[in-house]
Amino acid sequence: MPMNSFLGVFAKSPLKPLEDHINLVHQCSQGLLPFFEAVYAEDWKTAQDRQQTISKLEKQADVIKRELRINLPIGIFMPIQRQDVLDLLTQQDKIANKAKDISGRILGRQLTIPEQLQSQFLIYLQRCLDATEQAKQVINELDDLLETGFKGREVKLVEDMIERLDSIEDDTDKLQISLRRSLLSIEKNLNPVDVMFLYSIIEWVGELADISERVGSRLELMLAN
Amino acid sequence: MDILQTYGFMLIVTAAVVGFLMAWGIGANDVANAMGTSVGSKALTIKQAILIAMVFEFAGAYLAGGEVTSTIRNGIIDPTYFADTPELLVYGMISSLFAAGIWLAVASYLGWPVSTTHSIIGALIGFASVGVSSNAVEWSKVSGIVGSWVITPGIAGFIAYLIFQSAQKLIFDTEKPFENAKRYVPFYMAFAGFIMSLVTIKKGLSHVGLNIGDGMGYMISIAIGITVAVIGKIIIGRIKYDPSAVCAAHFANVEKVFAVLMIVTACCMAFAHGSNDVANAIGPLAAVVSIVNKGGQIGTEAPISWWILPMGGIGIVAGLALFGHRVIKTIGNGITHLTPSRGFAAELAAASTVVIASGTGLPISTTQTLVGAVLGVGMARGIAALNLGVVRNIVISWVVTLPAGAGLSIVFFFMIKGIFAP
Numbered sequence: 001m002p003m004n005s006f007l008g009v010f011a012k013s014p015l016k017p018l019e020d021h022i023n024l025v026h027q028c029s030q031g032l033l034p035f036f037e038a039v040y041a042e043d044w045k046t047a048q049d050r051q052q053t054i055s056k057l058e059k060q061a062d063v064i065k066r067e068l069r070i071n072l073p074i075g076i077f078m079p080i081q082r083q084d085v086l087d088l089l090t091q092q093d094k095i096a097n098k099a100k101d102i103s104g105r106i107l108g109r110q111l112t113i114p115e116q117l118q119s120q121f122l123i124y125l126q127r128c129l130d131a132t133e134q135a136k137q138v139i140n141e142l143d144d145l146l147e148t149g150f151k152g153r154e155v156k157l158v159e160d161m162i163e164r165l166d167s168i169e170d171d172t173d174k175l176q177i178s179l180r181r182s183l184l185s186i187e188k189n190l191n192p193v194d195v196m197f198l199y200s201i202i203e204w205v206g207e208l209a210d211i212s213e214r215v216g217s218r219l220e221l222m223l224a225n
Numbered sequence: 226m227d228i229l230q231t232y233g234f235m236l237i238v239t240a241a242v243v244g245f246l247m248a249w250g251i252g253a254n255d256v257a258n259a260m261g262t263s264v265g266s267k268a269l270t271i272k273q274a275i276l277i278a279m280v281f282e283f284a285g286a287y288l289a290g291g292e293v294t295s296t297i298r299n300g301i302i303d304p305t306y307f308a309d310t311p312e313l314l315v316y317g318m319i320s321s322l323f324a325a326g327i328w329l330a331v332a333s334y335l336g337w338p339v340s341t342t343h344s345i346i347g348a349l350i351g352f353a354s355v356g357v358s359s360n361a362v363e364w365s366k367v368s369g370i371v372g373s374w375v376i377t378p379g380i381a382g383f384i385a386y387l388i389f390q391s392a393q394k395l396i397f398d399t400e401k402p403f404e405n406a407k408r409y410v411p412f413y414m415a416f417a418g419f420i421m422s423l424v425t426i427k428k429g430l431s432h433v434g435l436n437i438g439d440g441m442g443y444m445i446s447i448a449i450g451i452t453v454a455v456i457g458k459i460i461i462g463r464i465k466y467d468p469s470a471v472c473a474a475h476f477a478n479v480e481k482v483f484a485v486l487m488i489v490t491a492c493c494m495a496f497a498h499g500s501n502d503v504a505n506a507i508g509p510l511a512a513v514v515s516i517v518n519k520g521g522q523i524g525t526e527a528p529i530s531w532w533i534l535p536m537g538g539i540g541i542v543a544g545l546a547l548f549g550h551r552v553i554k555t556i557g558n559g560i561t562h563l564t565p566s567r568g569f570a571a572e573l574a575a576a577s578t579v580v581i582a583s584g585t586g587l588p589i590s591t592t593q594t595l596v597g598a599v600l601g602v603g604m605a606r607g608i609a610a611l612n613l614g615v616v617r618n619i620v621i622s623w624v625v626t627l628p629a630g631a632g633l634s635i636v637f638f639f640m641i642k643g644i645f646a647p
Contacts, residue, residue, distance in 0.1 A: 006338055006592050007261045009599055009616055010563055013609030075614040079606030147476040147564065149389070149606045152398030 011076050014085050015142045017068040021061055022092050026136040028057035029099040029129055029208060036125060039106055040118055051103040058096040065093050079150050084222040091215045095132055095208060102204045111197055114190060117182055124175040124205065131172060131209035134165040138216055155223055162216040172209040176202060228312045228645055233517040236315055243322040244510035245540045250326060251341050251502050252544025254333050256282065258592045259498040260491060266568040268487035275549050278495045279542045285499025286538035289425045292586035293501055294529055297345065297508025300586065302353045304523040306361040311521040313357060318509035320637030321348035328630050337622045340590035344630040345505040346370060351631025352638040370588060377578055377589045378597025385574035385601030392566060396479065406482040407461055411454040413573065414489045418453030420577050421493050422446040428584035453489060460485050483565035490569050493576035498591045499541060500583040507537035567607050571598040593623065
């Protein structure tokens with residue numbers, strides 16, 4: 001029965017899919033921990049399985065991304081700018097892509113992390129994943145932001161969370177510098193090609209935190225509107 | 226005159242049947258708009274919504290529907306024009322009912338969100354201006370009514386904006402939103418109860434045989450408002466604070482309090498809808514009855530026959546009982562992001578606007594007012610996403626309805642005239 005109703009006025013909320021998306025993205029990047037565990041053990045069979053998990057989650061996040069884009073035509077009136085929502089989504093998606101790239105590259109070259117760097121690298125990775133975790137928490141505040149009409153206390157709360165995200169990202173920068181220095185001190189004993197790739201892996205892991213920070217600043221822009 | 230004496234009873238029965246069918250259609254279809262927000266935000270189950278709608282639609286139609294019925298009956302068409310040919314007015318009223326009824330049926334079938342008010346007004350203007358003479362229409366009053374269609378959604382939107390902002394200030398943007406919700410929500414309830422009862426007492430009860438003085442009216446309204454608030458406070462007091470919901474979403478507990486408030490505003494909405502929209506079905510019927518009963522004399526002062534308002538009320542309730550369930554079910558599934566705190570602001574604003582318009586006799590569109598109120602909440606950044614394309618379609622369907630109702634009623638008018646022509 002065709003509906004003679006005004007309730008079509010209510011469009012699908014973009015906030016819930018945004019939250020679902022970041023949650024998946026976060027889960028996807030968390031997959032790097034068990035993946036590197038397998039890499040440290042040089043168990044490439046398990047590493048491959050875990051890389052599969054990461055890439056599967058990345059695909060699921062892509063599905064949500066596409067659905068959200070389709071459901072956001074121009075005639076939608078939202079408390080936040082449509083362009084901001086789309087930009088935020090793009091940034092979030094990059095986190096999952098980066099996690100997939102890191103695991104893919106390591107697996108493809110069967111690149112091992114030198115034993116002297118392993119514990120330091122793990123700390124670095126964990127800190128970068130803390131940043132994605134924080135980005136996830138920030139995005140999950142969107143519900144409450146809507147409840148308060150995107151103003152007042154809740155905005156303050158979210159801004160504090162974004163500030164914390166920034167400081168985590170600062171940490172990762174420092175960790176990255178010291179990790180590179182450690183690599184520099186041992187690089188003569190290593191295969192030069194592997195060293196090149198190790199540098200780029202270190203950089204990519206750092207980008208997880210960079211992009212997470214960008215998610216936060218996108219949201220900040222959204223709130224400033 | 227002979228025609229009215231010979232066929233009088235038949236004309237009344239025809240008008241009554243068509244009027245009843247129209248009321249039935251309003252109940253079946255339109256009420257989804259009035260109750261949809263409550264069901265959509267999960268404040269009410271479908272069964273509860275139907276029950277509330279039945280009671281309060283009837284109450285609204287019976288207690289506060291008189292003024293608008295009078296406007297439809299004799300506010301749009303200049304009765305002096307028909308002094309010599311009252312049968313033409315009777316034909317016209319019946320053909321208007323036919324026209325509006327058929328247009329509504331077609332529109333519902335095609336899924337257009339048309340307004341019952343617009344169809345009946347368009348139909349009345351149509352038969353009077355083309356079938357008789359363009360002077361037979363009280364254009365000044367018509368322009369007032371059409372003007373109100375533009376203004377009321379704006380007013381409702383503004384009120385909704387204010388209500389929403391006040392809820393934000395008092396409850397959401399505070400240290401302890403749950404405690405504040407418990408404290409302030411009863412005031413909103415009192416406000417809702419006060420407005421509804423005040424309009425009813427001041428404008429509606431005279432035809433039931435009750436005449437209450439000004440001061441007395443205010444006193445009773447305040448008393449009713451306080452009663453509603455006290456009952457609401459007791460119910461709210463029973464809500465358990467769910468600590469597990471705190472981490473998931475800070476405001477889940479607060480929304481529970483607003484869900485109680487929404488039951489009150491849903492009653493108001495049903496009441497307001499009944500008070501305004503019943504007239505669309507029974508206004509023309511009331512005109513036919515009074516003309517025939519007076520043997521062709523067109524009296525503007527005659528009271529509405531006692532059985533007409535309840536009949537319209539029963540028609541709406543019958544439509545609800547038969548089809549409301551299905552209609553509300555379809556809409557209840559679609560909405561994702563409408564929490565009780567938003568729904569209440571929109572409903573309270575729309576219901577107040579509609580019921581005040583009913584009190585002044587203005588036939589406005591409930592749906593239109595509700596859309597205005599929803600947009601008002603949207604402006605306050607309260608709703609995740611509104612589909613402006615749908616808003617545009619709704620506006621277009623309203624504009625199209627006027628000429629469509631007019632055209633159909635012209636056709637029916639000449640048909641009926643032809644049938645009864647000596």
